[in-house]
Amino acid sequence: MTQAVLIVIAILAILLGLHLFIVVYLLWQQKRSTSSSQLHPSYLVVYASQSGHAEIWARHTAEQLRLVDDQIVVKNIQDLSIDDLTEQQRILWVVSTYGEGDAPDSAQSFINKAFAQNLDLSHLSFAILALGDRRYANFCQFGQRLEQWLLQQQAQILFNTVLVDQLNSRDLEQWLNGLEQLTSVSLGDLANSQQMxxxxxxxxxxxxxxxxxxxxxxxxxxxxxxxxxxxxxxxxxxxxxxxxxxxxxxxxxxxxxxxxxxxxxxxxxxxxxxxxxxxxxxxxxxxxxxxxxxxxxxxxxxxxxxxxxxxxxxxxxxxxxxxxxxxxxxxxxxxxxxxxxxHNPNFHLPHDARPLILIGNGTGIAGLLAHLRQREHWGYKQNWLIFGERQQQFDHLYQAEIHYWQQHGYLDQVDYAFSRDQAEKVYVQDCLRTQSIRLQAWIQQGAAIYVCGSLKGMASGVDQALKELLGVEWVEQLKLEQRYQRDVY
The missing domain is CATH 2.40.30.10 (Translation factors)
Structure with a gap:
């Protein structure tokens, strides 16, 4: 092999090595950039949702922002850490309020760990989309409470908190307008994308x-x-x-x-x-x-x-x-x-044979019926129904179908609370207290609780009874494990 050939081979080897070095360096830079963007996205979109609306609007917000910036992360408030607050530069909050000013169930753990602290969030900028219903007292209270707490921690507001009444389109336009001013990009309306x-x-x-x-x-x-x-x-x-x-x-x-x-x-x-x-x-x-x-x-x-x-x-x-x-x-x-x-993922069933405790009243029977029909379709039989209405003679809703499930083994236990059938009114939370031993046994076996019906009276009473019978910490743990789900109004 001549000296000239060796020189050419050496030069090619050097060029190949340089090329490989550049490729490896660029890949490392890309990985580093990706890792950094995942740790510190340009916008973190946080949602607190009870029936799915806030999550839908959070994901729509993220989808729209990705038109101008792909470093967008969406996170459920129950997964939000204190480190997220102290490290993130910009957070967009989409939070709902239901009932008489209540925060969503998924927000309780965040409220307990964050609202009790004094943090330095002077580096943080934020905006809030608050969903609510003016027919109830304390309209959008959780959104306003969140704003007040963030300001107390010295966070900076990007634009005025948007209060939305029953998903009113004109209210929602204010949110999109605020985002458009931040990004200088025209954003799409979710309402127009939903097919009726x-x-x-x-x-x-x-x-x-x-x-x-x-x-x-x-x-x-x-x-x-x-x-x-x-x-x-x-x-x-x-x-x-x-x-x-x-x-x-x-x-x-x-x-x-x-x-x-x-x-x-x-x-x-x-x-x-x-x-x-x-x-x-x-x-x-x-x-x-x-x-x-x-x-x-x-x-x-x-x-x-x-x-x-x-x-x-x-x-x-x-x-x-x-x-x-x-x-x-x-x-x-x-x-x-x-x-x-x-779709309401917060009230979906897991496809497994865990015991299921279904609690509700009035028209809440609809959500419970769907779950019982689904459990029958899957072949899961360990189900317990607790249902309340006024009078057994007139308000025994879906009696024939419930009796069928009992006869064919799809309902282990049924407890009724017909409030007007005796001098002293009886409600579903009273059934829980009467059946406290069974309740604790089912929970220890891994049971999940699903509550559907009126928030005022029924759902709030059930929540209080569960905390009395199981303890507050156990109830909070059930929520974190998504074993305590509610579709209430």
Whole structure:
């Protein structure tokens, strides 16, 4: 081999070595950058969700921000550490408040460990999207409480906290506008991305004729054969005005029946009208607010071939409630409900044979029914139902199906609390106290607790009873292990 050839080989070897060094260095830099971005993302989006809305909006926020910056991390508040607060530069919070100002169950551990401390968060900038409902006292209280605590820790606010009433689109626009000012990028509206599906009205039946309480209806809807959902999921329906309400409105305002106008009025709020100024009728109704959506636990499974709801009529100052009135009286044969199935992972079942304790009252039977139907479908038999209503004679909802599950071994235990059937009222939390030994035994065997129904009275009473019987620490541990789940309203 000549000297010239050796020189060429040596040069090529050096070039190859240099090339490999550059490749390894670039890969190391990329890994280092990726690791750094994971430890300290440009934005950390934290959600505290009870029924799924806050998580949906947190993920939508992250998805939109990734259009301009891929270093975005989404985290459940129950997984948030003190180190996250002290190391992160910018946090966007999406938090819900439910009931009378309560924080979501998933937020309790964070509140206990963080709110009791004094931290130096002067390096931290934040913004808060607070979801709530003005029909309840202490509107968006958890979001406002979180803001107050962050400011006390010297954190800096990026823009004013956005308070959202029942997912009002105009309120949510403020959040998107705030993010757009931060990023100088136009962001998309989640509401426009959610597809509303037509569900055909199939059947309804009053389940508690003669009851001293408001009528409760089973409402069945039929959709596309390919619709899928899980037990624990929720149906959001678009409320509509019935034909009579539209006719009365047109007569009141001296307008003739018009198919186009009537169709437009179906989903507009005719109960709270904007002031009519010097404008045409068409211009005036363009200013109307859209009717709200309402949520109902789905009682059926896709295998049942339909969506089943359990709806109690609500009385308001202007008549029947928007959702309950539409579903139990306004909706007519061959009409469709515009609806959206919203997944509710916080109330889904694990696919295993662990014992299941199902507790609820009233229309909360819907969520419990779905879980029992799912457990039967999977073949898991260790189930315990505790259910409360007013009178056994009239309010024994789904008695035949519950009896079937008992007869075929899918319900180990059933306890009822019919509050009006004796002089001293009895509630589901009283059943827990009576069955305290069984409760503790089931929990020790790994049982999960699912509560569905009214927050005020029932769910709060159950929570207090569980803390008395199991201890506060044990109840908090059940929440962390996702063995204590609630779908309450």
């Amino acid at each position: 599906l037509p569900l055909k009205f199939a059947h309804r039946q009053c389940l508690n004729k003669g009851s001293v309480g408001e009528p409760i209806y089973k409402v069945q809807l039929i959709g596309d054969e390919e619709l899928t959902w899980s037990s624990g999921d929720i149906l959001e329906i678009q409320c509509e005005n019935n034909l009579k309400e539209i006719e009365e409105f047109l007569v009141l305002h001296q307008r003739n029946q018009n198919a186009e106008i009537s169709a437009k009025l179906r989903t507009l709020n005719l109960r709270e009208l904007p002031v009519r100024r010097d404008q045409t009728f068409e211009q005036w109704i363009d200013q109307f607010e859209a009717l709200a959506k309402r949520e109902y636990s789905i009682a059926s499974l896709p295998e049942n071939g339909l969506l089943e709801l359990v709806v109690r009529q609500q009385q308001t100052e202007t008549g029947l409630g928007l959702g309950s009135g539409w579903l139990t009286e306004g909706l007519q044969p061959d009409q469709c409900v515009q609806a959206h199935i919203r």
